[in-house]
Amino acid sequence: MVNPALTVLDGSNAVNSGLSFVFDAGQDVRFESLSWTRFDGDEVLRMDMDIQGHDSGAATVRNCRFLGNGARQIIRARVPRLELVDNLIAGNTLAGPERAAVLGDSHSNFNAFAIITNNTIANNSGAPGLMLRWDESSDRVGEIANNIIWGNGTPDIDLSAFNHANTALILSSNVYASVSNPGPLASNNLVANPLFVNAGAGNYALSPSSPAVNSGVGFQLYGTPSVDLVGNQRIIG
Structure with missing residues (x-):
């Protein structure tokens, strides 16, 4: 895993x-191992895809750090498949309409879905x-799993505009304070303070007494990263 601190995108406020x-439609694009800081606009990273009648395109953000930005959204995406995996999105200031740290929009009936796993959004x-x-119908299954989403505005996870009748969504093994319109909710989600080592100093590793330690599941529908935010093995034994 490449250290995202080695490549910093600095908006200088x-x-x-x-x-x-x-x-273009059908593209598979990826942003990986980057740090994004001190941007001050509508979105820090916005990704849109011209679907043009097919659903093969994807946008992936993996192993990135978004720290100390100001925006309506840190990440906003309107794509057939959105993948956010193993990112740290923390200490940002959100203001303006449609504000959220991460905003995913379904804008077609071409089987759009989201994979949001192993992130810390705090x-x-x-x-x-x-x-x-998400309102349109999709034959795909979305997954929100093994994330820590804590200390944001209320609710931490906002699914009030997600139509569970049209799109299947797995919501499991997350740590959060609140969620709206969760739909079928797995019993292994935790409503508990994750006890970061020192969030005030930017250290979002988990303390040894954190309830999130060893609380995740080893199987995820779309695969599990081998290491965590600080490079430790996610699954041992």
Whole structure:
């Protein structure tokens, strides 16, 4: 795993700073092992895809760090398949309409779905940590699993605009304070303080007494990263 601290994208607090991408239909794009800091605009990272009648495109954000930004959304995506895996999104300030640390929009009936696993989305002020707005029907199964989503605006996970009747969603083995409209909810989610080592100093590793330690499941529908945010093995034994 490449250390994201080695590649830093710094917006220098410039007004209206951020990165916005519109991809052709069917593309598989990836942002990996990057640190994003001091952006100040509508979105830090926006990803849109022109679907044009098929659902093979995907946007993946993996092993990235989003720290100390100001925006309506830190990540906003309108793509057939959204994958957020093993990211740290923390200490950002959210303001303005449609605000959320992560906002995923379904904008077609071409089997859109989201895979949001093994992320820490914490201490983002002013809005939910994760918001999914999904109304159209999809034959795919989405998954929100093994995340820590804590200390954000209320609720930490906002699914109030997610239509569970149209799209299946697995919500399991997460640690959070609150969730709206969860749908069928697995019993292994925890409503508990994750006890970070020192969030005030930017250390979002878990303390030895954290209830989140060894609380996740070893199987995820779309695979499990081999290491955690600080490079430790996720599954031992």
